[in-house]
Amino acid sequence: MCDNNPRVPLTNEVGAPIPDNENAVTAGPRGPVMMQDVWLLEKMAHFNREVIPERRMHAKGWGAYGYLKITEDISRYTKAKALQPGTCTNCFVRFSTVAGERGAADTERDIRGFACKLYTSEGNWDIVGNNTPTFFLRDAHNFAGLNRAVKRDPHTGRRNAQSNWDFWSMLPEALLQITITMSDAGIPASFRNMDCFGEHTFSLYNENNERVWCKFHFKTKQGLKYLTDEQAQQITGQNREYHGQDLYNAIENRAYPRWTFAVQIMTDEEARCHYENPFDVTKPWRESEFPLIEIGELVLNRNPTNFFAEVEQAAFAPAHVVPGVGFSPDKLLQGRLFAYGDAQRYRLGVNHNLIPVNQAKVPVTDNHRDGQMRTDDNYGETIAYTPNSEGWWVPRPEYKEPPLCLKGAMWNFDPKDDPTDDTSRAPGELYRSFDEGEKQRLIDNTVRAISSVTKNIQLRHCARCMQADYDYGKRLAQALSLNICVVCELSALSNEKLIEATGHPYS
Ligand code: HEM
Structure with a gap:
């Protein structure tokens, strides 16, 4: 203009x-x-x-445009046009921190959001993930609690380590994500230096309507790099927009950030025989068992020209998939399918998909009408109702997903009652994969983060660490000057007993 x-x-x-x-x-x-x-x-x-409402979480973030190019043939798994070899799809990506508000520093210890809007020839497909392969919790009921615990205390208005660690340590399934957050990976050196994941199990289906289960991975080509607490503190004092500036400068200098795009595939048969619930977002699929299949490359090569118009008003929704890509019985994913559009109807208005950054690049004929900020012709004089005898707004049954057989009673099942539910396996394996330096930094970072918290919660967290790996729990207990025998005893308790035993501050 x-x-x-x-x-x-x-x-x-x-x-x-x-x-x-x-x-x-x-x-x-x-x-x-x-x-x-x-x-x-x-x-x-x-x-x-x-000022519009900020995102309830992931409020601080930065974006860039680019493309996803598919180089390998996975048409045996999916008919999605964006996933066919040789296809190049334009995209917009937003990276974010989670807990901090819109003015928070980029270099806080936190997980990082990764949201990728692919403007495919079959409509928009949003992959809304994080820089971690799994999540803190697995039921949408707990999501508001997570955010209230890590954000501001209702009494003081300040962040509160006590609430944060109380909540985290109440959930046995959170330990893997806590361990990742407290490890080196908790503060990436830049958005360019981190891997990104769709986290959930999704589905892919091919032209014959045969379904497989799938996880999406984006492996950085810049190498994994991190900041220590000390480095991050120094940077925060000087430049709160450090990661945003890094991304912007890299693109302006034509050092375009790149990620290898890969999938893990599990057949339906494998899913049924899997030793744990493959739809539990707190449990990663071992890459040794379900190897990464590299299928393409994500490249970011253009900065937005107006932050508010393009980054702040961007709206991503896991509900937005395209033919050939589907959801899964993952309970948390199912909750997310509602949450994003609902948040955006509040944050940006009912017509937020008309905002240019959110607009599909193919004709949209959804027959949605009216509402605030309807800025196009609102379908002019065309028939508004369906069904009608004139052939307007006709559904396309050929795009139906294959049916999914389900069984079992309708009930509020607790995954902890599932005998295969082992919430210690993955955090234990992760801890044992760390070298000595990584283990020590994990302990040091955790001590800094948890030291102001009451002893009962420190004990509960240490007991959970010990359940995952004896050395993990012992070292943390030692570093916090806790009694190792008490931690050992607590680690032998069931979840209910552990929570009961650590329910009150120890003297
Ligand atoms: C039931 C669980 C969850 C709920 C209810 C939820 C809800 C939300 C909501 C309401 C927003 C703000 C949306 C907006 O205002 O545009 C948001 C942002 C976001 N969430 Fe979630 N979330 C959940 C779990 C997750 C998980 C498991 C991931 C990662 C796999 C994730 C990744 C993100 C990202 C990356 C954003 C920022 C998107 C952007 O850049 O605009 N969330 N979430």
């Missing part, structure tokens, strides 16, 4: 010229301001409405 004109005339909100933009209309040179300075009123009123 008027890009090359250095003398752009100022108009009011409906195009009439503005003669004076600095001197209010007053009654006499020193008199009061007149109501009829309507441009002043308009400016103040618009300014008062410029």
Whole structure:
């Protein structure tokens, strides 16, 4: 808009010229301001409405455009056009921290969000993941609790380590994600230096409507790099937008960030025989058992030109998939299918998919009508109701997903009652995969984060660590000057007994 004109005339909100933009209309040179300075009123009123609600979580983030190019043939698994060899799909990616508000520093210890909107030839497909292969919890019932625990304390308005660790340690399934967050990976050196994951189990289905289960991975080509707590603290003191600046500069300098795009595939038969629930988002699929199949490359090569229009107003939704890609019985994913569109209807309005960054690049004929900020022709004079006899808004049964057979009673099942539920396996394996330096930094980071918390919660967390790996629990207990025998005894308890035994502050 008027890009090359250095003398752009100022108009009011409906195009009439503005003669004076600095001197209010007053009654006499020193008199009061007149109501009829309507441009002043308009400016103040618009300014008062410029801040939109921030995302409830992942509020601080940065974005860039690029493309996903598929190089390998996985048509035996999926008919998605965006996943066919040779296909290059434009995309917009937003990286974020989770707990911090819109003004928070980039370099906090936290997981990082990774949301990728693929403008495919079959409609938009959003992969809304993180830089971790798994998540803290597995039931949407607990999601609001997680955010309330890691965000501001209702009494003080400050973040509160006590609530954070109390909540985390109440959930046995959270230990893997806690261990990742407290490890080196808790503060990536940049967005470019981290892997990203879809986390959930999704499904793929091919032209014959045969379904497999799938996890999405993006492996950084810049190498994994991290910041220590000390480095991050120094950077935060100097530049709170460190990761945003790094991403922007890399793209401006044509050092385009790249990730290898890979999938893990599990057949339905394998899923039924799997030793644990393959739809539990707190449990990774071992890469030794379900190897990564590299299928393409994600490249980011263009910065947005307006942060608010393109990054702040971006709206990603796990519910947005395309033919050939589907959901899974993952309980948390099912909860997310509702949450995002709902949040965006509140944050951006019911017509947020008309905002250019969110708009599909194919014709949209959803027959949605009206609503605030309807900025297109609203389908003009076409028939608004369905079904109709004139052939408007006709569904396409050929795009139906294959049916999924389910069995079992309808009930609120607790995964902890599932005899295969081993919440210690993956954190134990991760701990044992660390070298000595990584283990020590994990312990040191955890001690810094948990030291202000009451002893009962420190004990509960140490007991969980010991359940995953004896050395993990012992070292942390030692570093916190806790009694190792007590931690050992606690680690032998069932989840209920452990929570009961650590329910009150120890003296
Ligand atoms: C039931 C569990 C979850 C719920 C209810 C939930 C809900 C939300 C909501 C409401 C937003 C803000 C959306 C907006 O205002 O545009 C959001 C953002 C986000 N969530 Fe979740 N979330 C859940 C779990 C997860 C998980 C497991 C992941 C990773 C796999 C994830 C990744 C993200 C990311 C990356 C964003 C930021 C998207 C952006 O950049 O705009 N969330 N989440």
